[in-house]
Amino acid sequence: xxxxxxxxxxxxxxxxxxxxxxxxxxxxxxxxxxxxxxxxxxxxxxxxxxxxxxxxxxxxxxxxxxxxxxxxxxxxxxxxxxxxxxxxxxxxxxxxxxxxxxxxxxxxxxxxxxxxxxxxxxxxxxxxxxxxxxxxxxxxxxxxxxxxxxxxxxxxxx
DNA sequence: GCCAACGTTGGC
DNA sequence: GCCAACGTTGGC
Numbered sequence: 001x002x003x004x005x006x007x008x009x010x011x012x013x014x015x016x017x018x019x020x021x022x023x024x025x026x027x028x029x030x031x032x033x034x035x036x037x038x039x040x041x042x043x044x045x046x047x048x049x050x051x052x053x054x055x056x057x058x059x060x061x062x063x064x065x066x067x068x069x070x071x072x073x074x075x076x077x078x079x080x081x082x083x084x085x086x087x088x089x090x091x092x093x094x095x096x097x098x099x100x101x102x103x104x105x106x107x108x109x110x111x112x113x114x115x116x117x118x119x120x121x122x123x124x125x126x127x128x129x130x131x132x133x134x135x136x137x138x139x140x141x142x143x144x145x146x147x148x149x150x151x152x153x154x155x156x157x158x
Numbered sequence: 159g160c161c162a163a164c165g166t167t168g169g170c
Numbered sequence: 171g172c173c174a175a176c177g178t179t180g181g182c
Contacts (some may be wrong), residue, residue, distance in 0.1 A: 007180090031165075031178095054180055070167040111181075131179045 002046045003137040004037070005125050006100065007053040007059070015062040018102035023067055027075045028083045028096045034134040039070045039096040047142060048100055051125070053133075059110035060135050061143065068099035106149035119144045 006026065008014070018024050029035055043066060050062035072093035075083035088094040114120055123137040137145075 004177095033165095058181070131164060133179085 002043070003049070003139065003142040004042065004046060004066075005049040005051050005135050005137050006064075006153045007124075007125075007133040008097065011055070014052065015066070015102065015105050016125070018050065018062065018064065018100070019105060022101060024100045025027065025074075025116065026100050027073050029073070029095065029097060029133060030083065031133065034132055035096055037134045037136070038098045041136075042066050042070065042098050044068065047087065047137075049137060049142075049145060050100075055106055056092045057110060059108050059112075060149070061108055062105045063146075063149070064100045064101060064102045066098050067101040070096040070098050072150060073097040080110045109145065109148055117144065117148070 008018075012028075013024060026038065029038065046066040047068060048064040049060050050064050052058055057104065072088075072090075073095040073142070075081040076085040076088040076093060076095045077090065078084055083095075085094055111126075114123065115126055120126065120141055122143050124130060124132070124138075132133050
């Protein structure tokens with residue numbers, strides 16, 4: 001069981017979109033490290049912090065979970081897609097994704113608030129120059145953030 | 159819109 | 171395999 005932080009631009013897929021759809025195929029990741037996390041390490045039931053990036057108020061906005069094993073990102077085969085990859089084939093797909101189930105919206109934990117929390121000093125997403133759209137979160141960091149969003153841990157399945 | 163930081167590409 | 175040039179991310 002692992003924990004992750006996954007960035008999404010709210011004008012692409014916001015936490016509200018994710019909640020409305022319940023399950024989101026995490027399409028469009030075109031970075032090998034992020035792909036490898038999804039392909040090799042993510043398991044059904046892993047906890048996910050839903051993060052809004054490239055927007056007015058960047059930060060954590062929700063909690064989700066991994067709900068599928070990895071499978072090929074269909075957009076890589078779609079010539080009309082922004083995420084089309086001419087080098088990918090059905091036989092040898094290059095990009096893998098997982099499905100994410102949105103569980104709930106939280107209050108916004110802004111980037112500033114995350115940076116101000118001493119217990120989160122070592123969080124990968126806060127490290128200088130980090131651009132990875134998917135980063136691991138350790139159990140202590142996860143607990144700290146869950147505490148910060150004041151989720152009733154009794155009801156929280158994660 | 160700026161720009162730091164990082165990833166990718168491709169010539170050699 | 172090196173590395174310069176270019177592209178992307180993402181906060182500000």
